[in-house]
Amino acid sequence: MEFIDTYVIPGAIIVAQIMALVVPLLVAVAYLTFFERKVIGAIQLRKGPNVVGPFGLFQPFADALKLLSKETILPAGANKIIFLLAPMLTFILSLIAWAVIPFDKGMVLADINVGVLYLFAVSSLGVYGVIMSGWASNSKYAFLGALRSAAQMVSYEVSIGFVIITVLLCVGSLNLTAIVEAQRTVWFAIPLLPMFVVFFISALAETNRAPFDLPEGESELVAGYFVEYSSMSFALFFLGEYANMILMSGITVVLFLGGWLAPFDIAPFNWVPGPIWFILKISLVLFVFLWVRATFPRYRYDQLMRLGWKVFLPLSLLWVVITAGVLVTFDWVP
Amino acid sequence: MALQALVFYLFAFVAVASGVMVVTSRNPVHSVLFLILAFFNAAGLFVLMGAEFLAMILVVVYVGAVAVLFLFVVMMLDINFVELRQGFARYLPIGGLIGLVLLAELILIVGVWSFAPEVAVVAASPIPQDVTNTEALGQVIYTHYVLAFQTAGIVLLVAMIGAIVLTLRQRPGVKRQSIDKQNLRRPEDVVEVVKVTRGGGV
Numbered sequence: 298m299e300f301i302d303t304y305v306i307p308g309a310i311i312v313a314q315i316m317a318l319v320v321p322l323l324v325a326v327a328y329l330t331f332f333e334r335k336v337i338g339a340i341q342l343r344k345g346p347n348v349v350g351p352f353g354l355f356q357p358f359a360d361a362l363k364l365l366s367k368e369t370i371l372p373a374g375a376n377k378i379i380f381l382l383a384p385m386l387t388f389i390l391s392l393i394a395w396a397v398i399p400f401d402k403g404m405v406l407a408d409i410n411v412g413v414l415y416l417f418a419v420s421s422l423g424v425y426g427v428i429m430s431g432w433a434s435n436s437k438y439a440f441l442g443a444l445r446s447a448a449q450m451v452s453y454e455v456s457i458g459f460v461i462i463t464v465l466l467c468v469g470s471l472n473l474t475a476i477v478e479a480q481r482t483v484w485f486a487i488p489l490l491p492m493f494v495v496f497f498i499s500a501l502a503e504t505n506r507a508p509f510d511l512p513e514g515e516s517e518l519v520a521g522y523f524v525e526y527s528s529m530s531f532a533l534f535f536l537g538e539y540a541n542m543i544l545m546s547g548i549t550v551v552l553f554l555g556g557w558l559a560p561f562d563i564a565p566f567n568w569v570p571g572p573i574w575f576i577l578k579i580s581l582v583l584f585v586f587l588w589v590r591a592t593f594p595r596y597r598y599d600q601l602m603r604l605g606w607k608v609f610l611p612l613s614l615l616w617v618v619i620t621a622g623v624l625v626t627f628d629w630v631p
Numbered sequence: 632m633a634l635q636a637l638v639f640y641l642f643a644f645v646a647v648a649s650g651v652m653v654v655t656s657r658n659p660v661h662s663v664l665f666l667i668l669a670f671f672n673a674a675g676l677f678v679l680m681g682a683e684f685l686a687m688i689l690v691v692v693y694v695g696a697v698a699v700l701f702l703f704v705v706m707m708l709d710i711n712f713v714e715l716r717q718g719f720a721r722y723l724p725i726g727g728l729i730g731l732v733l734l735a736e737l738i739l740i741v742g743v744w745s746f747a748p749e750v751a752v753v754a755a756s757p758i759p760q761d762v763t764n765t766e767a768l769g770q771v772i773y774t775h776y777v778l779a780f781q782t783a784g785i786v787l788l789v790a791m792i793g794a795i796v797l798t799l800r801q802r803p804g805v806k807r808q809s810i811d812k813q814n815l816r817r818p819e820d821v822v823e824v825v826k827v828t829r830g831g832g833v
Contacts, residue, residue, distance in 0.1 A: 304634065379664070410763045414687035421695030425667070428699070432660060432706050444703070451699055471765055599808070 327357035379433035384533035387426030391540035401571035412473040442521030446512030452605035459613035469631030477556030507590035546582035646672035
């Protein structure tokens with residue numbers, strides 16, 4: 298009896314909470330692909346998917362069914378275990394980060410003290426899925442794509458780290474709930490506007506999205522690191538990439554756009570519950586992701602590296618110093 | 632508590648097993664991946680001890696940065712395993728001798744190891760509940776031992792500058808892109824509109 302009380306029931310509650318988070322997330326990922334095609338279609342004066350179901354709403358499910366019914370191909374020269382491990386790793390990493398994202402006050406799976414560091418750690422692991430798939434495929438295109446992506450992700454991680462430090466200086470805590478609560482008076486996007494821009498652009502590079510999607514540059518590398526993958530293993534990469542996009546938008550919202558807080562703490566705005574605000578803000582950031590993809594041409598590789606190391610790194614370092622200086626001078630240190 | 636012990640043994644066992652696999656696996660890429668697994672389990676052990684900051688830093692620094700570069704290099708290497716194993720029997724005696732010497736030294740050190748009497752008092756004192764371990768580490772590094780921290784920083788800076796100086800070489804005739812120059816170009820300065828007369832050429 299005691300065993301059931303101490304282990305089985307809490308375990309079941311945790312599993313139920315995880316399912317309550319992961320299932321809507323996967324639906325969101327499916328509809329993000331749909332949203333992307335609709336938005337880019339509208340920007341290019343097309344209709345986008347509109348055949349399957351009303352307004353094409355069942356398109357993501359049709360795509361998923363198509364991928365599931367395809368054959369899984371294992372290249373003969375591939376390192377089988379690592380080849381199969383890589384997509385799983387990418388997908389798992391894109392899900393576990395959600396454990397610390399707060400949807401409302403107290404509405405979080407694990408409210409840990411070092412939430413931001415956990416997110417940073419998980420996002421820095423994302424590169425392994427890419428490197429492992431590129432190497433295990435035993436194909437030169439996949440390997441080139443993997444090397445590009447690894448170099449890119451490591452470069453932009455550095456400036457993301459400094460941006461996070463700037464935010465932490467203003468909050469005085471690594472806990473994500475505390476970071477959101479610290480934005481009650483003003484969202485950090487306003488006083489730290491340059492850092493917000495740096496963070497958003499670095500997030501684009503970190504998730505390998507246009508205009509920094511060199512790892513999957515169609516014109517020169519076919520499809521980059523997952524060129525040898527098919528069927529479900531490809532679908533896992535795809536899901537992982539889009540879940541990462543939503544995750545990076547979520548982090549942007551938590552760090553800079555006040556998380557679940559209403560934009561103004563007055564009548565019509567604070568009637569809306571927190572999670573709704575959070576989801577609306579994430580959708581807004583995701584829309585900008587797609588807008589950027591439809592608008593900008595791809596960067597050249599040396600320009601990408603220059604932007605990361607010679608522009609963002611000094612700029613974010615400077616802002617860390619300035620923010621710390623201002624906080625100490627005016628005695629605002631939390 | 633039983634659960635905690637179980638998780639501890641899981642992490643500890645996987646850490647040791649992957650450590651063994653690092654030195655025994657034939658493929659160097661597999662070795663690095665097992666090394667990463669070992670780091671992970673060490674991070675898990677830190678979390679069990681309540682040192683969550685150290686656990687996260689271990690993952691960020693070692694797994695997220697150092698091991699990535701390591702994997703990068705190892706993947707690029709073209710290692711011939713047959714050639715690598717050729718002199719195995721010839722080098723075995725001297726290798727074994729060095730191993731024995733190291734083992735003897737380790738045993739000598741561990742044999743005479745004893746804790747200072749103050750350690751027992753410090754270790755027995757309760758962990759303050761109101762200070763997170765991020766804050767406590769910050770206090771130690773940036774307040775109590777700030778001079779040592781700054782010295783270590785300067786040593787690292789000098790090492791970095793040294794590495795840059797050693798590898799820097801100026802090659803003549805390299806064309807570089809200057810983004811500022813490109814942005815400052817105006818059509819008036821570089822484009823000349825010419826009225827071409829018939830038969831006259833430009």
